[in-house]
Amino acid sequence: MDSSLDIYKLMKFIEENNEDFEDSLLNEASNVKDKIEEILMVGNIDLINNARKLVRYIIEGEEQELQSFAKQEGIAWATHEIPLTFKLEWVQAIRRTLWKFLQGYNEITNHVINEDFFSVEKQINNQVDRFLNVFFITYSQYKDSLIMAQRELVENLSVPIxxxxxxxxxxxxxxxxxxxxxxxxxxxxxxxxxxxxxxxxxxxxxxxxxxxxxxxxxxxxxxxxxxxxxxxxxxxxxxxxxxxxxxxxxxxxxxxxxxxxxxxxxxxxxxxx
The missing domain is CATH 3.30.750.24 (STAS domain)
Incomplete structure (x- = not known):
């Protein structure tokens, strides 16, 4: 994240307003919020905690951790065949909520981001987009491998010597x-x-x-x-x-x-x- 933005203070601000962050996130993801418990039961995927983790990786600029997390998520969603529309809506809700809190943080810190707004905007959106790209590539590749494995299994079962x-x-x-x-x-x-x-x-x-x-x-x-x-x-x-x-x-x-x-x-x- 840009040097003009104190990432530790920003993370502390988000953590101190954790309930508001979660409420805002759920309001942004109207279709997903009713599926949170179902997704947790089906795939052991905790959307709320994963959102917090993704936000931390984005703000702290942890590139390697973000990509590893995206791959992990891609495999999990492909394995349990959870609709991709939910994932896309959820990540975009995280993006909008993060920007809302950045605005709130900016207001209580005398508009520290104003001078370097475009730099901060580019870094955050690039990180979110990078997560989505790695997620979808991993999802697609793992899904293809599952289909091939299932096809081979069906083929072997169809010729039971x-x-x-x-x-x-x-x-x-x-x-x-x-x-x-x-x-x-x-x-x-x-x-x-x-x-x-x-x-x-x-x-x-x-x-x-x-x-x-x-x-x-x-x-x-x-x-x-x-x-x-x-x-x-x-x-x-x-x-x-x-x-x-x-x-x-x-x-x-x-x-x-x-x-x-x-x-x-x-x-x-x-x-x-």
Missing amino acids: IPITPTICILPLIGAVDLYRTNILEEKVLIEIGKLRIQTLIMDLSGIMEMETEVIDHLMKIIDGTSLMGCTTVITGLRAEVASNMIRLGMRLNEKAQTLGTLQQALNKYLIN
Whole structure:
């Protein structure tokens, strides 16, 4: 902060008028004030104390601490998916409240800021803007990393290859299977066959009601790929609707692929016999 402004006296002035500062802040943030308790419960984010901390960093010019705090806040808000509109309104309320108190401080100190007003204005607003920039960049980056992690988790869950012996695995497919999922399926299956040295893959389709033509065709190519890698694919639970569609389209399974009516039959054949 500018040398003409005694930051310690200013901080003392704000601390001595803490209740007025909080009331002014809440009045400036009309949409956020009713969400303060909810945000505290959801994300353990104390908006009032954090506002005081931000004001101190701004006034005392603690650049490194301000940026670290902005990153911490960005991660917290992204993790708990708190609307960004609340954060933007809250920080702007802090800005307006800080200026209100600077005006009050200036009046009781015989207008000490008047000569260097523009310098003080530039420093304070730059600090607030810097906080917002670092916050939003961190929020966006962390949000993207969460989305990618969730996507990878969904992809892994959508292709649950379950080892039941050192050479035999089960792949139960459940729910909708579209081209995007079959692309994931192809990549994961071929990688796991090579990594686990799977010799027999039991692919259970009993949880799939229907498949589009393109999906069926892609599934047949995946089975061809497993055969090229020396793995026998056993299809179980193929529903009548899917089988009829394959017949109508003239599709045939790989010659080395086997079919059984149920997963239980496959387990009995490959585990018991």
